Amino acid sequence: MNKNTYNPYENMLAVLDEAASRLGLKEADYITLRYPEREMIVSIPVRMDNGEMKVFEGYRVQHNSARGPYKGGIRFHQNSDLDEVKALAAWMSFKCAIVNIPYGGAKGGIKVDPSKLSRDELIRLTRRYTTRILPIIGPDQDIPAPDVNTNGEVMGWIMDTYSMLKGHCVPGVVTGKPIAIGGALGRSEATGRGVMLNTCNILKVLGRDIKNTSVVVQGMGNVGSIAASLCAQAGMKILGVSDVSGGIYSENGLNIPEILAYLKEKRGNVLADYQALGITHISNSQLLELKCDILIPAALENQINKDNAHNIQASIIVEGANGPTSIEADEILQKKGITVVPDILANAGGVIVSYFEWVQNIQSVSWSEEHVNAQLKEILDTAFFDLWNLAQEKQVPLRTGAYLIAVKRVVEAKKLRGIWP
Template sequence: MSEIRVLVVEDNPLQAALIQELLAQSIDTRFEIDTYENLETALNCLSKKKFDAVLLDLTLPDSEGLTTFIRMHEAAAGVPVVVLTGNDDWSLAAKAVEAGAQDYLIKGKIDGNRLARALRLAVKRTHAEQQEWNSPMLHLAQQQFLKAAQIMGLDENLRERLLFPQRTLVVTLPFRRDNYTQVETVFGYRVQHLLTMGPTKGGIRYHEDVGLGEVSALAMWMSWKCALMRLPFGGAKGGVRIDPTELTGHELQRLTRRYTMEIIEMIGPDKDIPAPDMGTDERVMAWLMDTYSQQMGYSVPTIVTGKPVSLGGSLGRREATGRGLVYMIEEAAKMLGIPIKGATAVVQGFGNVGSNTARLLEELGVKVVGVSDVSTGLYNPKGLSVTDLLQYAQDHRVLKGYPHADEVSNQELLELPCDILAPCALQNQITDRNAEKLNCKLVAEGANGPTSLEADEILKERGIFVIPDVLGNAGGVTVSYFEWVQGTQNYMWTLDEINSRLKKILTDAFQRTAGRSDSLNLDFRTAALIEGIERVAEAKLKRGLFP
């Protein structure tokens, strides 16, 4: 359940009590409320405590009218303000909206749903206005690109062209909750970074922090990843800003189908091919495929990859990202002289990528000593049974409470002694604040953007080898390519064929990156990025400029 911290400024104690009662009834959001009766006290509190939204009466003992809003709006500094006004003065509230208020509510005409939704939407809109391009993840992706472009001497025209995505689509879409009385409005995105190389390819992410900047960064990384693997795709990504764990299956299906309709003109088996990402899975891809096919009038399996095998999905796709990361770990271990059998590993994240990485490492004889998910971190220096962890997670949904390990924090997990550290959760996990404390020989990035540029420099100085995300987690898009090829040919491959071809493509990319790294004395991330960017630059120059 999400939480919103609200500053309520209301001098009528009965009205304030009613607001408290109405917000306490909210099922989907927990509201933490501070209430004050006058403006000066509220402004003083605002300077000392962080709030997500302000609910402001425009008639207070020490201030009235539009001046009340203006003073609060200036002091709030980016915190959305929803104003309260009487039925006889709604025009004043309208003026406040013109001056920057996110919404207004008429006293005597509000109910719990109206009040909670107004506050939720105010927070969402403000986040959209402030954060769409101001994304740490996009900043990191651009920094990495500019560093590589500088070293390789990339043409300035191409550098400017590739710094931002070629196409972006931002939509707001409604979907109905199961109670049939509540219709949520959420933000959705689809971004195509590069259209030069063929159809674009990239997953769809459902997460409460999804924004235009984050999706653009992921699309950019996907361009370099596809070029590095020599796949005939440009990079794309999509997402919806929502927490999927709070939705029922019916709500998730309605959301997916509506989102598909909002982006349907942008996607297609020869234009842009979605796939699963964080918060989505085979089931979501099946709904997307069905919705698209209904509009076309015939079945179009190649509109998505990562769908169920019974609908034309590929064997091996579900575990492809984790399997690809393990292939890269094997190659790096050979290069570094680390014996795989008997090595120790810590895996951050126990979703699809992390759990498969841990399972496949265990099969190779690696001792997995630490894992984590959103609920907790677990550590056992004698080794964890990944089979038991998978069963426990299936039975309890999360790892918290697992009895055969010590609980550790996320920060402590990253600093555990091990040979292999695999960050497979979220971005920005290894930074200049903790890079000095890592106690591993090899970092294998299963997540996108888990390591900052500053941390890269520290790890390089410490002699810790990094398998970068554009190489480490490329197994997913590679097997997605296999699925797309199988769908267009109507010819299915065996699992052995898929895994063999996956290993061949990834190993080739690793060796090319290693060669470039050695010849130019570069870290592996920069070498991998240059390998991908160079292919994109060549393709753009060969196609020329239109008109």
């Protein structure tokens, strides 16, 4: 399925409609969830290092605020568009609801390939984008965070730009910041750690031995690399990993610390150039179809679709990325008996610890990493086992169960607040 035939927002709406139907909701009960509360498209003029002026397109979509301020990352990607950002914003609304933290959903993006920009060009792009969305963000309004191709350093630039224009330091305007300027200990590892915790939980309820579990990870960005590392530390065998350049595989298991050290050694290092005894270089499509116990898609959306779902050999999929599985693929996977831990729970560790960071910022307190990780585990464990029990009771897939819980919570909040005026 190519980009022209896959619309992530329509995919989200289909899952939402199914959950609403199962909940017995009338259209009027949930119709507001089908439409973002605000969609902003901005033009971002940037003077390049050679003196040329370029204009980039940026987005910020605020999906729903019934349960609290908007929350959601900002991604820099050449294929970013409004429908993608709308879908991601909606998924954030449901992600916050399934783990029961007091946020609504939002998302931002810039259509740009950041690898083709210098560091100074990225700074100017980020700061100008911040000025464009500044009227609708703030610590009590909409709190951005890192996403694909953005990181703590980028969040620092956003925080500084916002603070300079407000005339005082406002650390709570973004999360995922460096520790030195108000970031939370454990935040950079939180999404990947959450993927690992959910992986351990699904193995537990299925009666599987962690020590004999084989894992394949698509995407070695922040989420995938941390998930691979922590799963390996837990005793799982990582058979394959990939990045944008392709994948590597070893039936005896990969040396994840060595691979991560190679990728971090210098900018531009990719897996296609990595060499080690006993590894085989494969494509991303081949990686997804490897025989394994656990498949963790941690790259972009629509990676498992109607064209390749029949070939998936994993028995369990834990969605590290947002929207990696199309609705058509879901039906195929279900018929094959493959268990899918859905994205809105599987990768919710990041937003949970973002919430912790925001709480620390607005209260001017500091938590230890041990406390952060313990709280993260408690929230994720509660959400996972509540979901598992509901899915067993209703005899529905975990994704359907997750949406039953999340949609019910958002609809209840909206009903209690009512429609103004």
